[in-house]
Amino acid sequence: MNELGAKIAITGCGSSTPTQVITNDDLSHLVDTSDEWIRTRTGIGRRHLASADTSVSDLAAQAAQGAIAMAGLTPQDIDLIILATSTPDDLFGSAAKVQQLLGASNAVAFDLTAACSGFVFALVTAAQFIRTGVYQRVVVIGADVLSRWVDWSDRSTCVLFGDGAGAVVCQGNPNEDRLLGFEMYSDGQQHHSLNLSYQGQPTTLKEGVLIGQGTYQPITMNGREVYRFAVAKVPEVIEKALFRANLSTDAIDWLILHQANQRIMDAVAQRLNIPPEKVIANLGEYGNTSAASIPIALDEAVREGKIKTGDIIASSGFGAGLTWGAAVFRWGI
Numbered sequence: 573m574n575e576l577g578a579k580i581a582i583t584g585c586g587s588s589t590p591t592q593v594i595t596n597d598d599l600s601h602l603v604d605t606s607d608e609w610i611r612t613r614t615g616i617g618r619r620h621l622a623s624a625d626t627s628v629s630d631l632a633a634q635a636a637q638g639a640i641a642m643a644g645l646t647p648q649d650i651d652l653i654i655l656a657t658s659t660p661d662d663l664f665g666s667a668a669k670v671q672q673l674l675g676a677s678n679a680v681a682f683d684l685t686a687a688c689s690g691f692v693f694a695l696v697t698a699a700q701f702i703r704t705g706v707y708q709r710v711v712v713i714g715a716d717v718l719s720r721w722v723d724w725s726d727r728s729t730c731v732l733f734g735d736g737a738g739a740v741v742c743q744g745n746p747n748e749d750r751l752l753g754f755e756m757y758s759d760g761q762q763h764h765s766l767n768l769s770y771q772g773q774p775t776t777l778k779e780g781v782l783i784g785q786g787t788y789q790p791i792t793m794n795g796r797e798v799y800r801f802a803v804a805k806v807p808e809v810i811e812k813a814l815f816r817a818n819l820s821t822d823a824i825d826w827l828i829l830h831q832a833n834q835r836i837m838d839a840v841a842q843r844l845n846i847p848p849e850k851v852i853a854n855l856g857e858y859g860n861t862s863a864a865s866i867p868i869a870l871d872e873a874v875r876e877g878k879i880k881t882g883d884i885i886a887s888s889g890f891g892a893g894l895t896w897g898a899a900v901f902r903w904g905i
């Protein structure tokens with residue numbers, strides 16, 4: 573029960589993925605890998621990649637449009653847009669551009685960076701604005717174009733990632749509070765495990781004044797470390813969010829994890845005693861789309877009629893930072 577006032581419902585979802593596709597076989601012509609290795613180690617078959625003239629803002633706006641329409645709203649009804657992304661088109665932020673593309677002229681918009689936990693962190697952030705009564709209708713978007721930042725000659729990372737965007741609309745709800753529980757963590761001690769970091773060359777402006785100018789370097793990851801972290805921490809954070817919701821794992825209708833690796837999803841479900849048929853997975857088609865993966869999977873499952881109004885969903889994001897979090901919510905109004 574929410575003491576501050578406004579309650580929350582998640583009333584619409586949408587997604588957008590680029591049309592260009594690269595298969596495991598295609599990748600085997602770029603690096604020393606095989607369809608068999610990628611499928612058995614990750615569950616990934618294909619990934620959709622943004623063309624040079626497709627921006628994160630374009631994908632994000634398309635996903636948001638779908639979510640706003642499903643919620644029965646117009647862009648002008650939106651008070652706040654939170655864009656979770658690690659790959660903005662502009663380091664000053666891309667959310668305002670999304671606001672413009674949507675024509676959501678009444679909305680304030682900002683970016684939030686928490687890598688693959690970005691969607692869950694943004695959803696929880698949106699909920700705080702609704703609970704305090706500041707905003708009523710919030711669009712939360714997870715969007716990433718990691719293909720811009722992958723080293724396409726590094727087989728240990730390039731096979732994993734794809735591009736896309738997913739979005740939901742959160743609204744003040746006079747009835748039940750449908751964000752049932754959440755929990756979030758960060759551990760900077762493990763920052764080195766997964767990076768897309770800036771590297772500057774020292775440049776002298778005048779004697780004694782050195783600045784660093786450069787660019788971001790391609791993604792580096794210690795896969796085994798991140799794997800171990802995910803399998804240990806994700807079940808734990810979901811259990812904590814369930815505890816806050818006063819629910820047991822039996823109450824979960826659907827588990828939607830960040831789509832990083834099928835083996836991680838299987839291990840988490842097994843630890844939580846959740847049967848495979850309750851686990852929503854689409855990484856075979858899209859790979860790891862970072863902040864976009866949870867809302868894309870949610871949107872597909874809702875549109876397929878799998879997830880129905882009132883269903884309880886446990887979602888969990890995890891990744892660079894390291895960061896991880898879980899949100900348990902009831903779908904629809």
Ligand code: UT7
Pocket residue numbers: 604605606609610613614688727728729731766794795796798799802832833836860862890891892
């Ligand atoms: O979104 C952020 C969250 N990220 C994650 O959750 C990623 C978590 N980690 C993983 O999903 C897995 O660790 C990977 C899929 C990245 C790697 O799978 P793994 O079973 O942990 O493989 P590994 O790194 O232990 O590598 C095993 C072998 C190595 O060869 P040696 O040293 O045993 O000879 C690698 O060089 O597989 C080799 N390898 C490959 N072989 C063929 C690594 N990448 C490839 C590849 N194709 N693409």
